[in-house]
Amino acid sequence: MTPVLVINSGSSSFKYQLLDMDTESTLASGLVERIGASTGSGTGLGIARHTVHAAALAAPDGPAPTVVDATRTRELPIPDHTAGFQVMLDAFASDGPSLEDHAPVAVGHRVVHGGARFFEPTVITPLVEINIDELSVLAPLHNPANLAGIVAAKQAFPGVPHVAVFDTAFHQTLPPAAYTYAIDREVAASHRVRRYGFHGTSHKFVSEAAAVFVGRPLDELRQIVFHLGNGASVTAIDGGRSVDTSMGFTPLEGLVMGTRSGDIDPAALFHLARRAGMSIDQLDDLLNKRSGLLGLAGSNDLRDVLAGIDRGDEHARLAFDVYIHRLRAYAGAYLAQLGGADVISFTAGVGENAPLVRAATLQTLGFAGVEIDPERNAERGRGIRIISTDSSSVTVLVVPTDEELEIARQTLSVART
Template identity: 75%
Template sequence: MSAVLVVNSGSSSFKYQLIDVDSRMPLASGLVERIGDPSTSSGTMGVAKHKVHFAASGDGSPTVTDATYVQELPIPDHAVGFAVMLDAFETHGPSLSEAPPVAVGHRVVHGGARFFEPTLITPLVEINIDELSVLAPLHNPGALQGIRAARAAFPELPHVAVFDTAFHQTLPPAAYTYAIDRELAEQHRIRRYGFHGTSHKFVSEAAAGFLGRPLEELKQIVFHLGNGASVTAIDGGRSVETSMGMTPLEGLVMGTRSGDIDPAVLFHLARRASLSIDDLDALLNKRSGILGLSGVGDMRDVEAGVDAGDPDATLAFEVYLHRLRAYAGSYLAQLGGVDVISFTAGVGENSARVRAGALDTLGFAGIEIDAARNEARGPGIRVISTDSSAVTVLVVPTNEELEIALQTLTVAAG
């Protein structure tokens, strides 16, 4: 068994998943959160959740358990959080001392222009991740804390960083360059980097495999629609255009993020509403998107509002779809046609209404959605276009943790 421990660490929490790469099955997963909360003064405790997906039966074969264990205790830092995680593995299984992972893979949001592939973590790589925190101040510092805690917990194992931005390092200069003063942009590393790269890579490759067609021959558009959302144009397996920019704020309308907006709006709000830089940051990242338009941040609640005749929910939904169609049309032009369009992530995989609405003006390109297929639910990859559609439209469940595990194992194996 080639098990890889995948870690996704933030400033006050981390998620983990132990994956058997051979079978592609998660053996266990968990979440450690509220790290660093002042438990002694406020009574707030850290929370650790550990879920065992498969355990060994009497004959040694795996059996499904899906048992979840929760505990509350002080977790002052990531090092203690990893100790809590290790104890959960030993107490509830599977035992990492008896069957240790072969490597640890770490999700890192921003690799800048320095990292274009999964990278074995060394002290120099840690320094680079730290330096790139200026581009992702909310993400890279937390990832670095998790990396250091994990390396202390597993000093004998190879640790690999898998960067959200790496898949988009194939963007051509015309796609990643912003039209501002060149010297200033170079000095401050201002360019489009793109995000959700592990998901876009996984989904585009899964779609090609499902269709039995060479990845190199396909022109694809992948919609990753969750609370954060992005769309990528992929030509022959290479990202050639993507909606997120220097940060994950640009592009589509998201749960709480505005996506594209005239930059002069910020100047206007600073001058007329006396909003500070921090106020504007919070506005666009936390109080905009469908939350800012409708008052709710979950697409299921927005759709319920639409059904109830709520005008705010209806407008939010229409704005959301308008942006999806705009990007779909743009990427059709950039690719010069498309073979496959895939929807993934929470909204993309579960909202038939969003999928239909995103493509309902693209009949001119030969795209036809089969209403019954689109409404049907089921596991795995499924086709939702008609048999006569010139473009195959798919729902492809993403698995970023598995993609990180696969890339980690490739690097660890040398």
């Protein structure tokens, strides 16, 4: 057994998953949230959830476990990430699997922003920590939280390598024409303004899984991957290399998302600043937290938007139409950039579970050889599945993403060298 622990740390929470990389199965997973929370009395209560996957722990020749998943939820004070990691260790000790018997050989950390410095999984040294901290200027909501998780995890697991896997790394193959903004080059260089792209771990996992599924070498395929969740992005992938992606300097650019606007004329912000008196912070809040589906339809959940359409809500209908219009625009742009596509994949919460979105996005792409099979598209399933017709010249897939597994794979590849 080769256990690897994966950590995804936020400012007030962190998710974790222990995987056996011999079988690429999950042994246990958990969530520690409301770190540093404070009540009116000044006593903070965090919440910890720990799930054990008993089936994964059964001996190969032993009896089948009677419980597949066992979940325990606890509420207790969690003042900081270090305390949060102690809660996680306590959960392993009380609920299993025992870390004495399943001690991780490495710990992988999701880090959102690697700038132009990090283009591959990297063993975390003090210098790497300094670089992650310096890059916080590009991701102030994410990198400091990622670093807090790293510091706490290194205290909890001091004897194993810790590896940073960067969301931006997969997009370091973007050509200059794709990552360069047409602004004064000295200003851009001085302040590191360029397209970085995000969701790279998911795009990498999905594109490689799709290549295996269709039975063709990755380096021969032209792929478009739609990662559609509350955050959403699309990437053009040529021969396994990201050549264009919708998110840019920040995760705000590109598609319409749950609460984010995606593409917008920058002059609209000048107008709102001058005419509405909105500050930089107010504009930031508007575009990141009060726009997208929420701003148009009153909910950031696509299921609510679709329910609103069924009720005849015109705002919901417009929100959906704007959402699809943007998806089609990027699909067409990336078909042009790639000179056509061999595989188009949908992943993440919306991409995997919203047949209407998939059908509407590709409805106008018959000219590119895309044909969707309505029955296949409507079917529910857990694994990778084809939703295009047998005669379609482009294979269209639904590919469940697994960013934790991808982080574990990359972590192990570095830890073993």
